[in-house]
Amino acid sequence: MYDVVVVGGGPAGMSAAMAAYEKGSRVLLIERENHLGGILKQCIHDGFGLLRYGEMLTGPEYALMDMEALEKTGIDVKRATFVTDVGRGEDFELTLVNGEESIVKVATRAIILANGCRERTAKQIFINGTRPAGVYTAGTAQYLVNMDGYLPCKRCVILGSGDIGLIMARRLTLEGAEVVGVYEAKDSPSGLRRNVVQCLEDYNIPLHLSRTVTRVYGRSRVEAVEVMAVDEAMTPIEGTEEVVACDGVILSVGLIPENELAETLGAAMDGHTKGPLVNQDLMTSVPGVFSCGNALHVNDLVDYVSESGQIAGSSAAAYAANRKNAKHQPETAWTKVHYDEKDFLYVLPQRIRYGEEQSIDFYVRVRSERKNATLAVDVDGSEIQKKKYRQLSPPEMEKISLKKVGIHKAIQFRLEGGDRG
Amino acid sequence: MTPVLSTTCILCPNGCEVTLHRDEKGYSVTGNRCKKGIAFAVDEHEAPKRMVTSTVKTVYKNQPRLSVKTASPIPKGQVMAVMDAINKVTVDRSLDRGAVVIEDVCGLGVDVVATGRIWAAL
Numbered sequence: 001m002y003d004v005v006v007v008g009g010g011p012a013g014m015s016a017a018m019a020a021y022e023k024g025s026r027v028l029l030i031e032r033e034n035h036l037g038g039i040l041k042q043c044i045h046d047g048f049g050l051l052r053y054g055e056m057l058t059g060p061e062y063a064l065m066d067m068e069a070l071e072k073t074g075i076d077v078k079r080a081t082f083v084t085d086v087g088r089g090e091d092f093e094l095t096l097v098n099g100e101e102s103i104v105k106v107a108t109r110a111i112i113l114a115n116g117c118r119e120r121t122a123k124q125i126f127i128n129g130t131r132p133a134g135v136y137t138a139g140t141a142q143y144l145v146n147m148d149g150y151l152p153c154k155r156c157v158i159l160g161s162g163d164i165g166l167i168m169a170r171r172l173t174l175e176g177a178e179v180v181g182v183y184e185a186k187d188s189p190s191g192l193r194r195n196v197v198q199c200l201e202d203y204n205i206p207l208h209l210s211r212t213v214t215r216v217y218g219r220s221r222v223e224a225v226e227v228m229a230v231d232e233a234m235t236p237i238e239g240t241e242e243v244v245a246c247d248g249v250i251l252s253v254g255l256i257p258e259n260e261l262a263e264t265l266g267a268a269m270d271g272h273t274k275g276p277l278v279n280q281d282l283m284t285s286v287p288g289v290f291s292c293g294n295a296l297h298v299n300d301l302v303d304y305v306s307e308s309g310q311i312a313g314s315s316a317a318a319y320a321a322n323r324k325n326a327k328h329q330p331e332t333a334w335t336k337v338h339y340d341e342k343d344f345l346y347v348l349p350q351r352i353r354y355g356e357e358q359s360i361d362f363y364v365r366v367r368s369e370r371k372n373a374t375l376a377v378d379v380d381g382s383e384i385q386k387k388k389y390r391q392l393s394p395p396e397m398e399k400i401s402l403k404k405v406g407i408h409k410a411i412q413f414r415l416e417g418g419d420r421g
Numbered sequence: 422m423t424p425v426l427s428t429t430c431i432l433c434p435n436g437c438e439v440t441l442h443r444d445e446k447g448y449s450v451t452g453n454r455c456k457k458g459i460a461f462a463v464d465e466h467e468a469p470k471r472m473v474t475s476t477v478k479t480v481y482k483n484q485p486r487l488s489v490k491t492a493s494p495i496p497k498g499q500v501m502a503v504m505d506a507i508n509k510v511t512v513d514r515s516l517d518r519g520a521v522v523i524e525d526v527c528g529l530g531v532d533v534v535a536t537g538r539i540w541a542a543l
Contacts, residue, residue, distance in 0.1 A: 035540065044488035044536065045474045050433050058474055060488045060537040064518050146476050149485045174475060174504050193436035197429045198471070202497070301434060396434075 002028045002076075002108040003320035004313070005094060007083050007261060010038020011302050012293020012309040013114035014066040017075050019313025020112070025320055028076045028106060030083060030096065036070070037063035038116055039139070040302070042146045045167055047194075051303035062302060086111065086261055091323065092288065109320035110288045112312050113261055113276075117294040119164075120254040134222030138164040138252040142171065151175055153248020157225050158182045159213045162395070163191035163300075165252025170199035172250075179205045180246055183227055185212040185234045188369065190395050192300070212236065213249065222247050255298045265289050272346035273297040279334060279351040280360045281315035282308060287329060290316045297348055297363065300397050304363065335410055343367055343415035345394055354408050362400040366392045366415060373418025377402065380409045392418075422449065426466045430458045441466050470494035473503045474536070477510040477522060481541035487512050488536045489522050495529050502527050515539045 004020040006013045009031030017029040035041065040048070043059030050056055053065070070077070081098035094106045119137040136144070136152055142164070144150045154177055158165045161184035169179045182200060187210050189196050200207050208227070214236055215226035229240035257275040259267075267276040267284035275296040276284040283290050292312035293305045322329050332353045339347045345365040352360070364375070369392070376386035377400065384405060392398065392415075400413075422442040430437045430453065439452040441462040450459045464470055472494050476486040495503055506526050516522070516539045523533035 044476060046472055058490055058536040061518055192434055193429045194431040198431045
């Protein structure tokens with residue numbers, strides 16, 4: 001019987017496993033790929049770890065720091081292993097499949113879901129047309145280039161200006177492809193400003209805002225796309241059709257937390273984050289099931305992913321220890337975190353256990369660009385902190401830390417003043 | 422003071438909009454939220470530099486590529502020359518992260534180092 005089983009061996013899972021282990025748990029880490037590291041293995045660019053390590057590391061380096069630490073511990077690791085089912089009884093039983101053991105069942109007191117997120121595909125964003133080869137999500141193109149050494153296209157169009165799309169615009173250019181342009185349906189770029197500069201402006205790759213791809217042409221291989229201008233509702237404007245010749249379409253149109261296991265376990269989900277509802281321990285609505293990393297909500301910084309893993313790991317260890325000693329889990333009332341959906345896309349965690357001396361890190365995304373707005377937190381009816389921000393935008397998640405605050409009745413996040421972008 | 426250059430600092434995810442000014446006394450920088458932004462703005466005007474991150478070929482079928490980076494930023498105009506040098510390399514031995522893959526690439530005084538480790542065997 002394990003105390004804690006962690007599903008997913010990327011940065012979230014590795015931090016969670018380490019934290020639970022350091023609190024004395026017997027830990028199993030399960031990873032479906034041949035190696036740990038998750039998505040960091042293919043993120044060969046730098047920009048990772050500034051907060052955690054004080055330097056800008058590449059993705060593989062950041063992952064290796066965790067792997068090297070993990071290798072020194074007694075954490076059991078099963079690689080190339082897939083979790084096909086999980087059952088709830090007195091504790092939990094997971095069904096695992098891998099080449100060596102075939103099918104095996106593992107019992108555990110607590111589960112940490114750290115299985116990351118998926119990319120949105122063309123189907124989900126309704127591109128019409130034929131199904132020729134040459135349409136890739138940015139992550140798939142990144143895998144092909146960085147892991148397999150293939151150039152997926154010679155002249156491409158990128159749809160979506162999120163960071164992955166911007167990073168791939170540069171990567172493909174460096175490897176000799178022509179990136180005709182990046183097309184973004186919104187009227188502002190989705191990714192970080194620094195990526196617009198170092199990936200597009202550095203290489204004179206045009207960024208076309210308020211434009212989208214509406215058709216893909218080509219029978220066996222992409223030959224061209226049709227792009228159109230869109231209005232504020234992102235509806236294509238008649239008469240603005242333009243055909244762009246290309247042999248590849250790279251889609252960078254959003255990430256969705258991977259939550260089949262959370263749903264199988266019956267965890268309540270948050271429609272805003274697309275991940276489970278959690279409290280400050282990162283425990284879901286199912287006692288003993290914890291969530292962290294991109295499975296919980298899509299993060300911008302891997303440093304925050306690692307922090308969430310640490311919280312989930314420590315919390316799961318405490319939960320497992322209570323179960324092992326037949327001690328009851330602390331009974332406690334809780335409250336929903338309130339915020340106006342007109343101002344915020346989401347606030348996480350979404351639920352707070354009441355108690356004294358709470359130090360909690362919240363993660364917040366605003367709904368639209370706001371300049372010089374004030375973000376305030378009210379606890380039990382009184383404003384306890386506020387901060388003015390020169391600029392708040394949806395792609396840039398903000399961390400709001402509460403230090404040693406007693407929460408007994410209610411907590412609310414407010415956004416006031418400021419001009420909309 | 423005349424503004425000489427306005428750009429986004431790329432050194433960290435904050436992406437401060439920095440402006441380089443010049444007067445008789447020399448340079449000054451506004452918009453930065455840390456000291457590194459000052460050096461960045463001056464460099465960007467006088468001698469822009471960039472990190473290069475890429476992959477090199479290996480002989481290992483199970484691990485066809487190894488990720489690498491320049492150990493420090495190199496002149497922006499030399500990025501494609503550094504890429505050409507990187508694309509000439511084939512790794513044929515076990516390496517750990519930090520190992521030098523190209524010494525003094527393009528004579529720029531900067532090494533290209535491994536950012537991953539070779540785990541495959543022939």
